[in-house]
Amino acid sequence: MTRHFEYLRPETIDAAIDMKVDYGPQARFWAGGTDMMLLWQRRVVDFDYCIDLTYVPSLRYIEMEGSTLRIGAMATLDDLDLKSNLNSALAALGETARLMNTKQTRTIATVGGNLCHASPSADLTPPLIAMGTQVKLQGPEGERVIPLGDFHIGVNETALADNEIVIEFIVPHVSEQLAASYNRIARTVVDIALVSSAVCLRMDDTRTIRDAGVVLGAVGPTAIRAPNAENVLIGVSLEELANGTAQKAGAQASLAARAISDIRASQEFRTDMTSVLTERSIRRCAEILGDC
Ligand SMILES: Cc1cc2nc3c(=O)[nH]c(=O)nc-3n(C[C@H](O)[C@H](O)[C@H](O)COP(=O)(O)OP(=O)(O)OC[C@H]3O[C@@H](n4cnc5c(N)ncnc54)[C@H](O)[C@@H]3O)c2cc1C
Numbered sequence: 001m002t003r004h005f006e007y008l009r010p011e012t013i014d015a016a017i018d019m020k021v022d023y024g025p026q027a028r029f030w031a032g033g034t035d036m037m038l039l040w041q042r043r044v045v046d047f048d049y050c051i052d053l054t055y056v057p058s059l060r061y062i063e064m065e066g067s068t069l070r071i072g073a074m075a076t077l078d079d080l081d082l083k084s085n086l087n088s089a090l091a092a093l094g095e096t097a098r099l100m101n102t103k104q105t106r107t108i109a110t111v112g113g114n115l116c117h118a119s120p121s122a123d124l125t126p127p128l129i130a131m132g133t134q135v136k137l138q139g140p141e142g143e144r145v146i147p148l149g150d151f152h153i154g155v156n157e158t159a160l161a162d163n164e165i166v167i168e169f170i171v172p173h174v175s176e177q178l179a180a181s182y183n184r185i186a187r188t189v190v191d192i193a194l195v196s197s198a199v200c201l202r203m204d205d206t207r208t209i210r211d212a213g214v215v216l217g218a219v220g221p222t223a224i225r226a227p228n229a230e231n232v233l234i235g236v237s238l239e240e241l242a243n244g245t246a247q248k249a250g251a252q253a254s255l256a257a258r259a260i261s262d263i264r265a266s267q268e269f270r271t272d273m274t275s276v277l278t279e280r281s282i283r284r285c286a287e288i289l290g291d292c
Contacts, residue, residue: 008051013058013138013165016051020163021140023049029165030054031074032108034101035117059112059167062090069171073112077101080111088288089131089171092180092200096127099182102190112166118152119192121218125152126198127182129223130213131171139164152222173211178202179288181281184217185273187264193218195270197253199233199281203289207238214249214278219257219270226256229278241286250279 008027010016020027027049030036039045053059059074062083069089071080077097084094100123101109114124115135125148133148140163148169151159160166184196196217204210212233214226229252236245259270 003046005047006049008049009055010051010053011055011057013056013167016053016056017138017140017163017165019049019051020165023051025162027051029116031110031113031116032076032105033113034105034109035113035119053112053165062086064174067172067174069174071111071169071171073110073116073166073168075111077106077109077111077114078103081106087174088176088178089174089180091288092127092131092182092198093124096123096182096198099123099184099186099189111169115148115151115169116158116160116166118154118156118158118222120155120221120223121193121196123182123184123193123196123217125223126196126215126217127180127200128169128171129225130198130200130215131178131180132173132200132211132213134170134172136167136170137161137164138167143167145170149223149225155221173202175202176292177204177289179285181284181288183277183280183284185265185277194265195219195259195273195277197274197277197281199278199285201233201282201285201289203238207289209233209236209238209241214253216253216257216274216278219259219274224256224258226253226278228255229253233282238286238289241282246279246282246286249282250275250277253278 028047061072080097180200182198184193200213202211212230214229216224229249232249254275257274259267261267
């Protein structure tokens with residue numbers, strides 16, 4: 001049976017929210033459509049109204065405000081790649097983006113779509129949470145800002161209220177003393193992650209790690225923060241990082257994993273790789289910080 005939906009094209013954030021209020025649960029936001037199209041084709045989702053956010057220019061930007069990085073929800077994965085040279089946070093996010101999809105798909109797939117689809121293996125989730133990112137949401141009642149770590153509440157489930165839209169991602173304290181790295185295992189370049197790990201370290205003027213974020217992907221229904229691994233890293237000198245600390249933190253990270261076995265990988269493989277990938281990410285961060 002042929003299925004139809006009405007295509008709506010707002011030009012402002014307020015107009016997009018008004019449309020969602022007017023058309024209710026039968027309306028869905030559409031960003032790049034790279035997840036939505038597949039879900040619709042497979043009849044996993046159905047909707048009568050498609051609210052295309054592509055023509056809302058105020059949602060597409062990547063900019064610095066002091067030491068705060070702001071990424072609009074409609075910034076594409078390719079935009080992240082193109083801005084890689086701007087600073088250390090974008091270097092890591094650009095590198096992550098280059099692991100995802102193909103170049104063609106990256107020009108339409110958005111940051112907001114990746115986070116809103118809330119797949120446990122979404123690649124941008126671990127590095128953004130590890131950086132301490134917050135997400136700004138807007139609904140008919142106004143704006144609110146929540147930690148990105150609280151945004152995903154289950155597989156493909158977010159904390160978005162009815163009629164709310166994601167506006168932007170806010171990454172704090174971006175400087176040359178920040179280093180981040182994301183590593184994943186996937187079968188092919190267009191595959192999603194079987195397991196992944198992101199690390200973000202911020203050091204102080206004495207070259208000591210002041211703040212650490214370690215976040216694991218695809219080993220639980222949502223990304224998992226590994227505070228025990230983070231505690232191993234905080235207070236450690238840059239030199240110590242390479243001397244056993246990275247390995248110790250990797251081992252702690254794997255204890256936080258809640259991996260399952262499925263047709264793509266076994267629980268044991270995923271858990272073991274969590275440790276390896278975390279260690280790899282820490283060593284990469286140490287290299288970056290060592291150069292600055
Ligand atoms: C061939 C292929 C390869 C892929 N490879 C990868 C990969 O390597 N890694 C990876 O993580 N993903 C991958 N994906 C998945 C997908 O491309 C990404 O998740 C992409 O970033 C989704 O963005 P989008 O703009 O296309 O989202 P859409 O499909 O438009 O939307 C996804 C969901 O988010 C909602 N949404 C979008 N924007 C907003 C907003 N601002 N506010 C509220 N809700 C919103 C939509 O309603 C929908 O529910 C792949 C997909 C394909 C088809």
